[in-house]
Amino acid sequence: MAKDISYSCTDCGAVTSKWSGRCESCGAWNTIEEDQPLSSGPKSKSLGKHRGKPIELTDLATEQKDPPRTLAGVSELDRVLGGGLVKASALLVGGDPGIGKSTLLLQAAARFARNGLKVVYISGEESSAQVQMRARRLGLTESPVQLAAATNLRNILTTLEAEKPDLAIIDSIQTMWADNVDSAPGSVSQVRASAHELTTFAKSQGISVVMVGHVTKEGALAGPRVVEHMVDTVLYFEGERGHQFRLLRAVKNRFGPADEIGVFEMTGKGLAEVKNPSALFLSDRGDPAPGSVVFAGIEGNRPMLCEIQALVAPSPHSQPRRSVVGWDGARLAMILAVLESRCGLAFAGLDVYLNVAGGLRISEPGADLAIAAALVSAREESALPKEAVVFGEISLSGALRPVAQTENRLKEAEKLGFTSAISSQSQKKRAASGLELREMADLATFIKEVFGAQ
Incomplete structure (x- = not known):
């Protein structure tokens, strides 16, 4: 029997059954790539013949405590998150290149670390020396944030499992490489597999994971749209390069209101929160x-x-x-x-x-x-x-x-x-x-x- 093959656009995530030089959905050229399966499942078309473990069912009246939150101490960030960072949650932060995503997350990591959380910052785009140089410029060198530069997802998950941090920041998801997927980093298959592994790891280990995502020229998050469905919260960091104002907008939040915004001002020492944006x-x-x-x-x-x-x-x-x-x-x-x-x-x-x-x-x-x-x-x-x-x-x-x-x-x-x-x-x-x-x-x-x- 012939193998079912599907193709996806690396820009908009549209799925098609055949390859073409131009995506019919977004019009981009040379962005269609073959999707690789995440794992090899049973050859049978039906899963009904394969018995698994029974799952526990509960009713709607089950009383459970609200998930614990940790405040960052930055009121604008805590507002967008819905009242602080939720334990074992997965967040996706997107924005234009150079808008200040890494600066925001490095400042947030320092604040969370000062508030008692064990924070690990992993950069796949910059070396450790580059991140340390930014930390010196922002005055964050005294914050107890652990730093690493890596792209191999297997090594990153092994390190996080051994260190057991409270918060892990991955900058960025497009640079992660899963060795069980036969495609280049940044492809639809790699982004989907990496996001799935990190989200599953966050839920199973009780670690909050923040992933940085690149955006397309239209302003949407690059890669398959399913990544936005996997995570608990999707934040967009917006702003014009000619203006000093930056807006952090929640477009999806399972633990708080969506469409909430936080306003920041870009200064020589990083991002400063704006208490009264109207004024x-x-x-x-x-x-x-x-x-x-x-x-x-x-x-x-x-x-x-x-x-x-x-x-x-x-x-x-x-x-x-x-x-x-x-x-x-x-x-x-x-x-x-x-x-x-x-x-x-x-x-x-x-x-x-x-x-x-x-x-x-x-x-x-x-x-x-x-x-x-x-x-x-x-x-x-x-x-x-x-x-x-x-x-x-x-x-x-x-x-x-x-x-x-x-x-x-x-x-x-x-x-x-x-x-x-x-x-x-x-x-x-x-x-x-x-x-x-x-x-x-x-x-x-x-x-x-x-x-x-x-």
């Missing part, structure tokens, strides 16, 4: 200008204010440009279509540029009204009051839909000195606030009352 993102904001709007948003459970900037200018080209930084370009196209069809504001023949100041990335639909306000403000050359914040979701009919956690948004705005807010209508009663709140039913009413445009 930092708005610190360089000057006098009110057309196209500038302050959005009161929510990231995870944290209210966060940021500035949205828009520029509308006549286009010299037949196809006007639509350039977006920090927001979804498809949603910008939707907002422009609603403004044209429901409000009568034409953007044909106009270039549109949109930017979220500070390098922040926004994904929540509650930013729709702030985006529309910035676009209309830039088009009409009319600035909003400097003390006003805007938030609300826009539907395709032009109606404004309510958003969640309105009270928290207003409290954060009031704390930073804002005196008025413009939002969509809500049926919930709100507590008295020091802000002047103006609720709008639809986008056309908002534009007429705020800008006076028809």
